[in-house]
Amino acid sequence: AQKITQTQPGMFVQEKEAVTLDCTYDTSDPSYGLFWYKQPSSGEMIFLIYQGSYDQQNATEGRYSLNFQKARKSANLVISASQLGDSAMYFCAMREMFGNEKLTFGTGTRLTIIP
Amino acid sequence: NAGVTQTPKFRILKIGQSMTLQCAQDMNHNYMYWYRQDPGMGLKLIYYSVGAGITDKGEVPNGYNVSRSTTEDFPLRLELAAPSQTSVYFCASSPRTEPGNTIYFGEGSWLTVV
DSSP states (O other), rough: OOOOOOSEEEEEEEEESSEEEEEOOOOOOSSEEEEEEEOOOOOOOEEEEEEEETTTSOOOETTHHHHHHHTTEEEEEESSSSSSOOOOOEEEEEESSSSSSOEEEOOOEEEEEEO | OOOOOEEEEEEEEOOEEEEEEEEEEOOOOSSSEEEEOOOSSSEEEEEEEEEEEEEEEEEEOEEEEESSSSBOOOOOOOSSSOGOOOOEEEEEEEESSTSSOOOOOOEEEEEOOO
């Protein structure tokens, strides 16, 4: 079964608009973490934001926020006031506490910001 | 700050050749990982290690081998390279098993098998 699902292969957004990138996950582990990474065209993986399964509040990091809906197993990334430099691939990932320690990635969403 | 260092950054291999991708981290992290990323896809785990002397298979281990003789180093060996191994390889490390500890990635190694 797919652990991490990103249903938007690509998105185009006007500069300065907000954008939501969808991510749903599947786990039976009570303790897990959800991550978002940005991968620009240069290829490196840049950590953006983290949400723990027991965190009561949604995580925020500057223009990034994570809309965590635990019952729906959803962890959407919201980017406010998008900038041209936000154009990149975005990956949602999950790390489960028990079993193994790997980070499982979704297939990614390619975000393009239009001037 | 070096972080996670991968070498080489680019390499072209002929079918049937072997090579080793080097990975070193200077953060004293217990956990290390090798991922591959095929074009337009997410990352898939090849092998991982929870400490020196301990390694385990990930999702796509066939055609690869690893060793972890020290905390710092986690080399990935490709034996008998095949075109299907053309990919970008990422090494990563993490301090502990708690879910909130982020994983630090190297800059990637671009491998082409022809």
